[in-house]
Amino acid sequence: MAEGLQLRNVSKTFTAPEGDIVRALDDVSLDVASNEFVVLLGPSGCGKTTLLRTIAGLENVDSGEIHLDGERLDETAPFRRAVNTVFQSYALFPFLTVERNIAFGLEMEKRPRAEIRERVAEMLDLVELSGFAKRTPAQMSGGQQQRVALARALAKRPSMLLLDEPLGALDLKLRRQMQTELKRIQRSTGIAFVFVTHGQEEALALGDRIAVLNAGRIVQIGTPQEIYEAPATRFVADFIGETNLLPVTYDADGTLTVAGQWKLHLAGVGDIDEATVATADSVSLAVRPERVSLHPDGHLRGVVAETAYLGADVHLTIDLGNGLRINVREDAQDHSVDVGDSVSLRIEPRHTRILTS
Template sequence: MGVQLVDVSKSFKGSHHKDFLAVEQINLEISGGEFFSLLGPSGCGKTTTLRMIAGFELPTKGEIYIEGQPMGKRPPFHRPVNTVFQNYALFPHLTVAENIAFGLEMDKLPRTQIRTLITEVLEMVKLAGYEKRYPRQLSGGQQQRVALARSLVKKPKVLLLDEPLGALDLKLRKQMQLELKYMQQQVGITFIYVTHDQEEALTMSDRIGVMNKGKILQVGTPVEIYEEPSSHFVADFIGETNILTGQVVKQLEEELIVLVDNQLLVTVPYDQKLSINQQVNLIIRPEKATLYPASYDDPSSWLGTVEEVVYIGTDTRYLVRLTEQNVITIRQQNIHRSSLEHYQTGEQVKVKVSADSIRLLLD
């Protein structure tokens, strides 16, 4: 069943009576039990979209369906959803158990049942035995687990999470990412997760919707989004990317030959008709290029000059100039001790990228 957004737009009254379109014609189909992330830069409309699903904002246009039901103007407490915010919003004067019990008491559940539910849910978020603590006696990560427990205990059909790990330090955030994903799989609730952190979205999601300027640009699995970005923006926003701009010089049956900077010929697989001289962008991920010594004799490799070498532990990052206008970043994994600092600044090298690792974009 899940959640559907059909042509959903939201405009806010701006200054000088000009409307500001924060969300523009979003169409989404999120399946029941799916972990779906909305990913995009700050200000792109993620929170506004989530708030409309929750019912804190109403769409200016369009309709939102949850579990097949149109939500119309239903207020938040009449929707089968629950929201977890970045700033936990726990009651400071209530214990962990009292914080979690709060919503259940409002629903007038019997005391014994409330106690059982609290024990269960605290076990799930790995806080068994913390019932009597106050929020100030907990770490940030533990407070966020309580906030999560408070939402999960209500057994919503859909849980909305707005940058819930944003306040945690990197190490704890990475640990919580995996725990959250595991918990989501256990409870089978649909999660709609908002983040501006591409690595977080790739780690946790079944599918990701990439947003920019109020629009959804691409929806896909982490692999699809990373390997087959459909636009310049998505390619650039997700992971590190090299973009080489060139002109089509020749079209063969299933290949294009592209000339970059009047100097470098690149062959890419492509089966749609393009016109000669048309400008295209070639997307190359840094880890998909390999460096060889200048003597390497492969006609499909490119000659370049190393301009910068940066050792970053797991990898070494090389900046290699290919043409007057174009440098490419290449990441080589440091698997063997002997591979460290293999190439020096100023050295000529060959760069090899297999044709099927190059993605061609028209925008």
């Protein structure tokens, strides 16, 4: 069995208070390499936290198997699993100092005192809190407390660290700082991190790979660039960042008509095959707002309905007629149109995706 984490056909159901059966995980399979940073991303209720809890042993699986470094994990007691979990709440002991919080797990294992002192010093240095050993959690900021929680979880040198929305309680600026810290710490330790979030930007910033979940299933997994640039479904395209989904009609000769205006041939769009498009109930063209530009010789024509200044960018909403709208991001320095102006929009086919599901 390979090193790292392997989930094979894992399913988990719950009974809701109303008596309904909820399938939290539905035949989930996932591989995580031994030094990889994988993000589980999806909306509330998609199953990402349940998946993390099954790895930690806080939830039992109904079926399927979980292996870590060649050992069967789902049949192992939680305290015997070579994983540790960091929660959003930090869960630090308020009456213990920082060094005692970090040492707690090692003390419970009755490690030699010299080893504990050495490991605590190593962890404090890793999270850059060497001067804070004697403080209590109440004397530290939220970001510092989060680093203490990380140090405590890493002190036992687990094979894998599980993180359940650990930055959710921090403000935006501090959250971004901690994202940088997490990446540094993960690279320094060389162990696998599995990180749960519903924040798309956070997932793109942190993950070596992102697993997008919906309704208990992994609907796509790939690098941040793959997930953003080549979404596999309408759900992924719409959930990750901002996306325009424009209706497409298909003609038997391979011609696509986008939003009733722009005609192009299927061969120039991407890697989707003609049979899939021809038999689909509905077809959409996905394009990111930053990939749409104002151009006198454009593919689509409309009227500026709304503008919003966002600092570096200006967000434009263009009315294409027939109830269709498209969003455009324009460099603020190039902004030259106002509400009510007629505009022409250009889109490079290579920057689009044709989606049928």
